[in-house]
Amino acid sequence: MPMPHRFANRTEAGRVLAQRLADYKDRPDLLVLALPRGGVPVAYEVAAALHAPLDVFIVRKLGVPGHEELAMGAIASGGVRVLNQEVIEQLWFGPATIDQVAQQELAELQRREKEYRGDCPPPVVKDKIVILIDDGLATGATMRAAAKALRRMKPAKLVVAVPTAAPETCEAIRKEVDEIICAITPEPFRAVGLWYEDFSQTTDDQVRELLVRARVMNDAPAHAHF
Secondary structure (H helix, E strand, C coil), X not given: CCCCCCECCHHHHHHHHHHHCHHHCCCCCEEEEECCCCHHHHXXXXXXXXXXXXXXXXXXXXXXXXXXXXXXXXXXXXXXXXXXXXXXXXXXXXXXXXXXXHHXXXXXXXXXXXXXXXXXXXXXXXXXXXXXXXXXXXXXXXXHHHHHHHHCCCCCEEEEEEEEECHHHHHHHHCCCCEEEEEECCCCCCCHHHHEXXXXXXXXXXXXXXXXXXXXXXXXXXXXXX
């Protein structure tokens, strides 16, 4: 199948990505994780094609108070906190303020986990082959934080897969994971949304619905896959 210049939508992008990940199909130790919200429709197609369980991995940036766009770290699903020491060394406040920001973001992270996952327990990452998916990479800051957080949970292998990425971001993240697949790396890149004909926002309802569908599909008998 020729690689499209632009993806029609996230569903098509996920199907194209799934072809690139076909070697992982039917692996019993495989887990597909999506960065919500935009990564979920992409990851749903990958999980369906590879016959793998799907879940979300939520990352919240820890912004410097008063300069929230500056990240002093991130927290992620599974109680992981990653700090950016370079930024922290330049700060004028101590650990108590960092803890306060982390607590606020933790409340939002837990709200989203409850919203998306309900009462289902978080997935076990340890010793799994984890494919971490988003709908694209521009700066890659969120993906980098997610990869760092997942590393601490000791997966057997960490694969990052995206339909489209800035070439330099794809290369930079390559050093931090076991494998990275960027289906297209257009030049000039400018923004993720440019490489989709339909890049409308994914809603919380859509995320919940896709996760439920994935769980039902994954619970079906093996012979029901087609």
